Every structure is written in structure tokens, then in C-alpha cells.
Amino acid sequence: MFENIIGQKRVINSLKKDILQKSLPRSLLFEGAPYTGKVSTALELARVLDCEKTDADWSCNCRSCELHRQLVHQGLLMLGPRYFTREISATADVFKRSSRLSSRYLFIRAVRKLTRRFDSIIWDGDREKLRKAGEYLVEMEEILDIIQPGRPLPDAEKLDIMIEKVVELSSVLSKYIPKGNIPVSQLRNAFTWAHETGNYSKVLLIENADTMQAASQNSLLKLLEEPPPNVYIILTSTRGEVLFPTILSRLRRYRFQERTGAEVKFILKRIFHEDSENEHFNFSSFQEYFRLWAPIQPGILRSQAKNFLKNLARSDWVFEIDPKIDGDKEAVLLLIRQIADFIYSPAEAESIGLELPSEKVSHLSRILSNIYNEIDELNIKPSLALKNLYYTMKGVI
Numbered sequence: 001m002f003e004n005i006i007g008q009k010r011v012i013n014s015l016k017k018d019i020l021q022k023s024l025p026r027s028l029l030f031e032g033a034p035y036t037g038k039v040s041t042a043l044e045l046a047r048v049l050d051c052e053k054t055d056a057d058w059s060c061n062c063r064s065c066e067l068h069r070q071l072v073h074q075g076l077l078m079l080g081p082r083y084f085t086r087e088i089s090a091t092a093d094v095f096k097r098s099s100r101l102s103s104r105y106l107f108i109r110a111v112r113k114l115t116r117r118f119d120s121i122i123w124d125g126d127r128e129k130l131r132k133a134g135e136y137l138v139e140m141e142e143i144l145d146i147i148q149p150g151r152p153l154p155d156a157e158k159l160d161i162m163i164e165k166v167v168e169l170s171s172v173l174s175k176y177i178p179k180g181n182i183p184v185s186q187l188r189n190a191f192t193w194a195h196e197t198g199n200y201s202k203v204l205l206i207e208n209a210d211t212m213q214a215a216s217q218n219s220l221l222k223l224l225e226e227p228p229p230n231v232y233i234i235l236t237s238t239r240g241e242v243l244f245p246t247i248l249s250r251l252r253r254y255r256f257q258e259r260t261g262a263e264v265k266f267i268l269k270r271i272f273h274e275d276s277e278n279e280h281f282n283f284s285s286f287q288e289y290f291r292l293w294a295p296i297q298p299g300i301l302r303s304q305a306k307n308f309l310k311n312l313a314r315s316d317w318v319f320e321i322d323p324k325i326d327g328d329k330e331a332v333l334l335l336i337r338q339i340a341d342f343i344y345s346p347a348e349a350e351s352i353g354l355e356l357p358s359e360k361v362s363h364l365s366r367i368l369s370n371i372y373n374e375i376d377e378l379n380i381k382p383s384l385a386l387k388n389l390y391y392t393m394k395g396v397i
């Protein structure tokens, strides 16, 4: 068990010990920087908990393990936002370069992390929203069925076309997943799922749990207070401390260490099959590596965020939005994150000519967080949203 999790020895040893001693807590929080293996560990834990064998090797041939390896086990429910398309594009690239079985699993699992967010139980009562997504999902399932492990792969040319199609469908589908919150309705549905009987262990995985707004956190609290038998709840977060103390007090916290440069290189080589001669190998963090597949490159994002903030010092709105950002909701959300990053960093803010005392910073960060959720949930035209943001921020500065 856990043999594919690289690093994080402390967390893994503690989980293993608890599993063997049957003292694993029912509610867990995996905290740590992005790309430190929190979700991989949670998914592996879900597999181990339901494996029919005590040693639960990764390659175990029990039925439950095969379903978990492909992330299609009904005892797993996944909620919360993540960077779906980035991971899917990166793993698509790996799968195109190497059609070995591990690359196939890597790609399919990345895609499943997205498609499992469309499990019908999650959207119960809210299906109307998914009417259009349904067609894309059917198309996606058809391709996933062809490329699933155990089946002979189509020839390279056909396979490339299929992989590209999956990437394209993912980018459309990921827009349906709320980014700034986990809706109360979804948590209530998860509650129903948790209480349904089933002769298997269930794991509810809530990623980026810190994005939950107050009502959603209260809704989750009900489940944490009395988890039904055989149900484990795993939250992941890069900043767990923003969760309500009432929630934190019910979770056992596991801290994931930042990846070392050597670990990053090891994973790039072993999992992503990057050639050590390749320039990708110079990356010292996964943030940098995955940015290769971001909808907009970091340089453009930084210069747009700087121009936006410089514009605040002027009396009129003269900001020109890059057309690549204007047409893409995820890119706009990234731009707002970048603006927030500049505001949080006194040195960056000063270099742009903004002097911001801390009370202004916290006021501005609330404004940015509100606009982020508005753009995410309502379909406001990005250029219009940015203009509104400009006037609201100007009122504070």
C-alpha cells in the first residue's frame, strides 16, 4: 500500500500504522502546498480501505482495487474545485509520448477526477444545469471505454486524435464545476450518499475545502458530527486554517511537506516520463511545470495584472484586456488571482506605485474574492467584470 506515493514519509507511516491498528480517524484533513500528493494519497487510502486483502498492494487483483485504480468505484465521491484541464493536458502529453500502462492509468485517472464530479447523485435536484454537459459526458465515456486498461489501444494516429478530443471535452466540462465554492446542494447530496447502505467502505473526498463558503461549511459539519459507519471524509486544502474551528476540531490534520527539487525531478522522470535532457527538466517545482498547460502563460498574466493595477492610479479606465483572457473564464479567474498576489506582496505593490496599508489590503482582498465568485458563478463578461472591479477598487484606494 502507498508504494506509488513519492515522499511524505511521515504522513504515509502514520496512515499505515492507523490502518493496521484499525485506529484510522473517520474525518481527515490533508494540508499542504499544491502538488504535494494530497489527492493521490487520499485516493490511495480509499483503495486500501476497501481492498479485500490485508497488504493491499497497488497491483492487487481484487475487483475493488481495479475499480479504484480507474477511479470508478461507487464508494468514492469527489467534490470541490481543482485545475482539471492543466492536469489532463499534462498527462495527455505523457500518454502520447509513452503508451505504457502506467501512462494510461495516469491519463485516465486525471480525466476521471473531472468526470466523477458529474456523478448523478452529486447533481440530484440540480440536473437541469447539466442538460448540455450530458452530451459531452457521453462522448467522453465512449472514448474512455476504448482506451481503458485491458483493451488493445488503437493505432498511434487514432489514439492521438482521441486524446486530443478528451482534452477538448475536459476543457468544456470543467466550466460546469464551481470554482469559488462547493454548493450546499452538493454537500446535502453527499450526505444522502453517505447514508445509503452499501457493503463497501466509502470515501468522500472534498478538494480545496477552504473554498467552501459559510453555508457549505455548516452543511458539512452535520456530516462530520455523525459520519455513518464505513464512511471516511477526507478534506484537502492548501490553507486549512481558514476552515471553521468547529470543523477543524473534528478532523485529524496531516501536513504534507513541500516537494524538494530532487523529488520533483524524480517524479518528472518516473511518472511523467520526462527526458532529463529535455528543458522541462529544469523546473524545480510542479507549479512551474503545470503552468506549461495553463490557458494563459504566466508572463502575460503578470503584465496584465500590473497594467490593471497601474491603471488604478489614473483617473480613467484605459485598461485593455488581452483577447486571450477576455474569451476564457479560467484565464480571467487566474488574472484576478494574480492581481490579488500583487496586492498581498508589499514589494510588488510598491513597484507598481501602490502604497497599501494592511486594512486596505484586507478590504481589497474581500472585493477580489467577491468578484472571483461572481465571475465564476454568473456568466458576467470578463471585460465588464474587470471594469466594475476597477471602480470598486478605486473607491478603496
Ligand SMILES: [Zn+2]
Pocket (backbone or CB within 6 Å): 050, 051, 052, 053, 056, 060, 061, 062, 063, 064, 065
Ligand atoms: Zn485489492
